[in-house]
Amino acid sequence: MFLQLLISGLSFGSLYALIALAMVIIYKTSEVPNFSQGEMAMISTFVAYTLLGASGQSFTISFIGALIFAAILGVFLEFVFLRRAKDPNILSLILITLGFEMILYGFAGWKWGADQRDLPFPVSDFDIINLGPAVLSYLNIATLLITLILMFILFVFFKYSKVGIAMKATQQNAMAARINGIRTNRILSITWALSSLIGAVAGILLAPIATLDPNLMLDPLLKGFASAVLGGMTSLVGAALGGYILGIIENLFGGYVSIEFKSVVAFMIIVLVLCFKPSGLFARHYVRRV
Amino acid sequence: MDSDFFSVDNLAITFGGLRAVDRVSFTINRRSIFSIIGPNGAGKTTIFNCISGLYKPDSGKIIFKGEEITGLKPHRIAMKGIARTFQNIELFLRMTTMENLMLGRHIHTKTGVWSGSTFFRRGSKAAREEITHREQVERIIDLLDLQSARDQFVGGLPYGTQKLVELGRALALEPELLLLDEPSAGMNSEERQDLTFWVKDIQEELGVTILLIEHNMQLVRDISDRVLAINFGRPIGEGIPEEVQNDPEVLKAYLGEEESIDAVS
Incomplete structure (x- = not known):
């Protein structure tokens, strides 16, 4: 029982981790928690669904198509709405992202309806590997692998690539970045594209376990946000670990304590973290000397 | 020495009703050190911000190596080889x-x-x-x-x-023109002395042209080839350091007029 809960906890945890990463990437450069992240991922998943069903494309093409769509959607939202904000403060930016959230949610309801659909995924949740007391489905394995690979790519990208380092610089001091020759506007576009793309991966991996409807990402988004807060909002490693920790704790709680209150755990964790370690568990603590 | 290395021609910018910079012109020779002095709020940093592309001037031209760079984006300016530092460290x-x-x-x-x-x-x-x-x-x-x-x-x-x-x-950018905005502010006299040598080194050994905003007159005298004094956004004197320092207009800007002191007392 314990092992089984741990395994499915890890599997859910990696999805939370992806959403948390997507949020942190935007937060790091734009300093705004993007509450439309979930709906952006949901729409992208619907695009994959449409490509698969109506256009009858292969899964690979649909998947790639959805990712390209996600990247374009990210750039579009940042360019058309966020960049237009005059003298933005954090609160107004958050409101803008909440605005997207509603627009995208309404759009999905209008275009695809509230029916619950099934995203045909090439890897099944019912083919399993027996691990003695627990089982591991192929979908679990795929989720874990894809997440780990994606994370590895992201970490290397942020640590070593020119664009990754420029993103870090833009986040810490946009003006200094500009006079050092960094095109901060372009960096913002890339940030949103990348983040939206990661969210879309999470959505597509989540759709076969959940059901595909406009509410697909409602709950996972909040869990992803909780994971990001747990990890300290600015740390990529923290966000990833936060996702796994949340997934495991939530599952164990659901298994041993109360299945009804399983979803509440995430928020209990946010409250506890904010009370005892507001900078997050993994953020490198940086205190400005006075 | 070529005289068209860097020049600012009739630069002006207005914020609301305030003429922050009002028809300022100057020319800097390659490999020289040029200082801008003036009381607080005279518009010195605004000139820097226009040069480095953070502000778009209303009128006037900025020419760098025979090419107009007025109103270019900051990253384009950086690519041309102009680096800067800020008054409040960025x-x-x-x-x-x-x-x-x-x-x-x-x-x-x-x-x-x-x-x-x-x-x-x-x-x-x-x-x-x-x-x-x-x-x-x-x-x-x-x-x-x-x-x-x-x-x-x-x-x-x-x-x-x-x-x-x-x-x-700023040096890492390998600039040909380096803008230093009050580099010695907040330094003690020992650090300031080191800084004087370094700036001189940067000019002589690395061959970088330097445009300097500085309040410390000792430093300005020690290293500048030419000095421009401005007040209320307008140029009030230009020349070699000694000339400008003893210019009656400049003294007035810094110390106030005698009449006004009399009027108060």
């Missing part, structure tokens, strides 16, 4: 000194996302490029005596050292 506080200086190399970094992220192989193009950049940066760290701060987070360094890191980052 650094990447959560990075080390080394990383800050490496970011100064941004416009010289050629490697793309793929090769930059994957230089596992020694001798690959990206690895060689990284080594060249690091050598350059080490040279600057040596020049400015920043060895002890090399791997520390910049946010925790003392003020004077942060100013040097910022100067170092």
Whole structure:
């Protein structure tokens, strides 16, 4: 029982981790928690669904198509709405992202309806590997692998690539970045594209376990946000670990304590973290000397 | 010495009703040190912001190496070879000194996302490029005596050292024109003396032309080839340091008029 809960906890945890990463990437450069992240991922998943069903494309093409769509959607939202904000403060930016959230949610309801659909995924949740007391489905394995690979790519990208380092610089001091020759506007576009793309991966991996409807990402988004807060909002490693920790704790709680209150755990964790370690568990603590 | 290395012609910018910079013109010779002085709020930093592309001037021209650069975006200006420092230090506080200086190399970094992220192989193009950049940066760290701060987070360094890191980052861009906005502000007299030598070194050994905003007259006298004094956005005197310092207009701007002092008493 314990092992089984741990395994499915890890599997859910990696999805939370992806959403948390997507949020942190935007937060790091734009300093705004993007509450439309979930709906952006949901729409992208619907695009994959449409490509698969109506256009009858292969899964690979649909998947790639959805990712390209996600990247374009990210750039579009940042360019058309966020960049237009005059003298933005954090609160107004958050409101803008909440605005997207509603627009995208309404759009999905209008275009695809509230029916619950099934995203045909090439890897099944019912083919399993027996691990003695627990089982591991192929979908679990795929989720874990894809997440780990994606994370590895992201970490290397942020640590070593020119664009990754420029993103870090833009986040810490946009003006200094500009006079050092960094095109901060372009960096913002890339940030949103990348983040939206990661969210879309999470959505597509989540759709076969959940059901595909406009509410697909409602709950996972909040869990992803909780994971990001747990990890300290600015740390990529923290966000990833936060996702796994949340997934495991939530599952164990659901298994041993109360299945009804399983979803509440995430928020209990946010409250506890904010009370005892507001900078997050993994953020490198940086205190400005006075 | 060519006289059309850098010139500002009739530069003007207005904020609301305030003429922050009003028809300012000057020319800087290559490899010289040119200082702008004036009371607080005279518009000195605004001129810098126009040159580095952070503000768009309402009128006037800025010419750099025979090419007009007025109103270009900051990153374009940086690519032309103009670097600057700020009055209130603008650094990447959560990075080390080394990383800050490496970011100064941004416009010289050629490697793309793929090769930059994957230089596992020694001798690959990206690895060689990284080594060249690091050598350059080490040279600057040596020049400015920043060895002890090399791997520390910049946010925790003392003020004077942060100013040097910022100067170092500007140098890492390998500028032909360097704009220094009050480099000695907040430094003690010993640090200020070191700074005087370094600025001189940067001009003489690296061949960088320097445009300086400075309040410390000692420093201005010691290193400037020419000085421009401005007040309320308007030029009030230009020439060699001694000339400008004794100019009655300039003295008036700094010390106020005698009549007005009489009027108060």
